[in-house]
Amino acid sequence: MLLGVIADDFTGASDIANTLAKGLPGQGGLRTTQYLGIPDRPASAEVEAGVIALKSRSIPAGEAVAQSLAALSWLRAQGCRQFVFKYCSTFDSTPAGNIGPVGEALAQALGVKGVIACPAFPTVGRTVYRGHLFVHDRLLSESGLENHPLNPMTDPDLRRWLARQCQTPVGAVTWPTVHAGSDGLRAALIEAAARGETLVIVDALSDDDLVTIGRACDGVPLLTGGSGIALGLAANFLRAGAASGGGVNFAGIDGPEAILAGSCSGATRGQIEVHAASHPVLHVGVEDVLAGRTRALDVVDFICAHPSEAPLVYSAGGPEEVAALQQKHGREQIAEAIENLFATVARTLVAFGIRRLVVAGGETSGAVVSALKLDALTIGPEIDPGVPVLFTATDRPVALALKSGNFGAPDFFAKALRRLGGSA
Incomplete structure (x- = not known):
C-alpha cells in the first residue's frame, strides 16, 4: 500500500476514494479499497490506496484522536508512504474539535509540522481564498451550513476557526503563492514549520491549484483536507513508477x-x-x-x-x-x-x-x-x-x-x- 487515508465519516471516505481511484484525466488513478473501520487483518497485496472510514466527525475529540491514531498505526503497518486526514469540504466541526485535535495528533505521531489543511473542492463549489471558505459564491457562514444540525459553521475564517481547536499556531498560505507554483508553496510550508505552525490553511480556487498542492506534497508524510486535496497525489506515485494506474472493472449488480x-x-x-x-x-x-x-x-x-x-x-x-x-x-x-x-x-x-x-x-x-x-x-x-x-x-x-x-x-x-x- 502506497497511500493511506483516515476519513472522519463514511461518505467522505467514499468521496476521497473516488478521487484517488479516478486520478487525473488521461493518467489513471490508484487501485483503491475503502475499509469500513480499522481492519483486523492485513490489506490485499494489490491495494495501492487504502481509505479507512471512521465515524469520528461528531464524537468527543479525545475519542476521535484515539481512533485516528489507531487507523494510522494500521496504515503504517501496511507500508504506506503518505497519509491523508480527510474531513468535509465544508469543514464540519465545532470549536472543540475534531479537525484540529486529530490533525495535530497525526502530525505529532509522524513528527511533522507545516501540514497542509485545505478543504477546497472546486468541482462542487468549495473554494478557499485568503483563508476563508466559500460555498459557490457565498461565505460558508451564509451558505446554509450555519444551520447544520450537528456542526453549525458560523465562521468562514478557517484559520480563526482552527485556532480555537489547536494547541499550536495555525499558519496560512494564500492564493498568490499557490498560483505561482509548487516550489514556492513547498518553501512556504517549510517556513511555516520553522515557525512552529503544525496546520497551515492553504488557498485553492481551482483544480489546477489542487494539482499544484499535490506536486508540492510529493513525498510529504501528511496532508489534511477535503477529497480535493488528493487530486494530484496519484500522479506522484505514477510518475515515480510505484503505481500501475490500472482501474477496476464493474459490470453492475442486478437486483432489488x-x-x-x-x-x-x-x-x-x-x-x-x-x-x-x-x-x-x-x-x-x-x-x-x-x-x-x-x-x-x-x-x-x-x-x-x-x-x-x-x-x-x-x-x-x-x-x-x-x-x-x-x-x-x-x-x-x-x-x-x-x-x-x-x-x-x-x-x-x-x-x-x-x-x-x-x-x-x-x-x-x-x-x-x-x-x-x-x-x-x-x-x-x-x-x-x-x-x-x-x-x-x-x-x-x-x-x-x-x-x-x-x-x-x-x-x-x-x-x-x-x-x-x-x-x-
Missing part, C-alpha cells in the same frame, strides 16, 4: 433496490422532491419515530411493496423544522433515533435480498454501513462528483452509493441506481 435519505441539506431535499415526482416516497417523521409509531418494519414493508420502482424513504426537514425538533427533543436523541431506524431498515432489507442501496447523509451512511458489517468496499465508477459506486466482492454482492448531503445532481437518486446496476 432502495434509497434511504437521512440528510437535511438543501441539496438532498431538492433531490427528494425531484425523485418524488415519479417514484414512491415515504416521509418518516421524527416524532413518530421517537414515539414508536413508525418502526423499522413499517419502512421495510413500504419498500418491499414497491419492487423495481426505486422507492425512497426520507426523514429530511427544513432548517426551521429541524431546529424546533432539536429544541424540543434534543439533538443527540433525534440523531440516534433516526440513525438506529435506518440502520435496522438497511440490515433487514439486505437480509431480504436488496442488492442496490443508495444512502444520503454522512451520519446515516455511517450507521447503515456499520449495521451491514461490511469489511471493505471496492471503488467503482463515479456517479456524480465525489460519489462513486461501491461494491462488495462476496457471494451475494451488494452495490452501494453513500452520498454526502450536499453532493449530487438533482436527479442523483435515479442515476445512482442505474449506475449501481451497470447502466450509464
Whole structure:
C-alpha cells in the first residue's frame, strides 16, 4: 500500500476514494479499497490506496484522536508512504474539535509540522481564498451550513476557526503563492514549520491549484483536507513508477433496490422532491419515530411493496423544522433515533435480498454501513462528483452509493441506481 487515508465519516471516505481511484484525466488513478473501520487483518497485496472510514466527525475529540491514531498505526503497518486526514469540504466541526485535535495528533505521531489543511473542492463549489471558505459564491457562514444540525459553521475564517481547536499556531498560505507554483508553496510550508505552525490553511480556487498542492506534497508524510486535496497525489506515485494506474472493472449488480435519505441539506431535499415526482416516497417523521409509531418494519414493508420502482424513504426537514425538533427533543436523541431506524431498515432489507442501496447523509451512511458489517468496499465508477459506486466482492454482492448531503445532481437518486446496476 502506497497511500493511506483516515476519513472522519463514511461518505467522505467514499468521496476521497473516488478521487484517488479516478486520478487525473488521461493518467489513471490508484487501485483503491475503502475499509469500513480499522481492519483486523492485513490489506490485499494489490491495494495501492487504502481509505479507512471512521465515524469520528461528531464524537468527543479525545475519542476521535484515539481512533485516528489507531487507523494510522494500521496504515503504517501496511507500508504506506503518505497519509491523508480527510474531513468535509465544508469543514464540519465545532470549536472543540475534531479537525484540529486529530490533525495535530497525526502530525505529532509522524513528527511533522507545516501540514497542509485545505478543504477546497472546486468541482462542487468549495473554494478557499485568503483563508476563508466559500460555498459557490457565498461565505460558508451564509451558505446554509450555519444551520447544520450537528456542526453549525458560523465562521468562514478557517484559520480563526482552527485556532480555537489547536494547541499550536495555525499558519496560512494564500492564493498568490499557490498560483505561482509548487516550489514556492513547498518553501512556504517549510517556513511555516520553522515557525512552529503544525496546520497551515492553504488557498485553492481551482483544480489546477489542487494539482499544484499535490506536486508540492510529493513525498510529504501528511496532508489534511477535503477529497480535493488528493487530486494530484496519484500522479506522484505514477510518475515515480510505484503505481500501475490500472482501474477496476464493474459490470453492475442486478437486483432489488432502495434509497434511504437521512440528510437535511438543501441539496438532498431538492433531490427528494425531484425523485418524488415519479417514484414512491415515504416521509418518516421524527416524532413518530421517537414515539414508536413508525418502526423499522413499517419502512421495510413500504419498500418491499414497491419492487423495481426505486422507492425512497426520507426523514429530511427544513432548517426551521429541524431546529424546533432539536429544541424540543434534543439533538443527540433525534440523531440516534433516526440513525438506529435506518440502520435496522438497511440490515433487514439486505437480509431480504436488496442488492442496490443508495444512502444520503454522512451520519446515516455511517450507521447503515456499520449495521451491514461490511469489511471493505471496492471503488467503482463515479456517479456524480465525489460519489462513486461501491461494491462488495462476496457471494451475494451488494452495490452501494453513500452520498454526502450536499453532493449530487438533482436527479442523483435515479442515476445512482442505474449506475449501481451497470447502466450509464
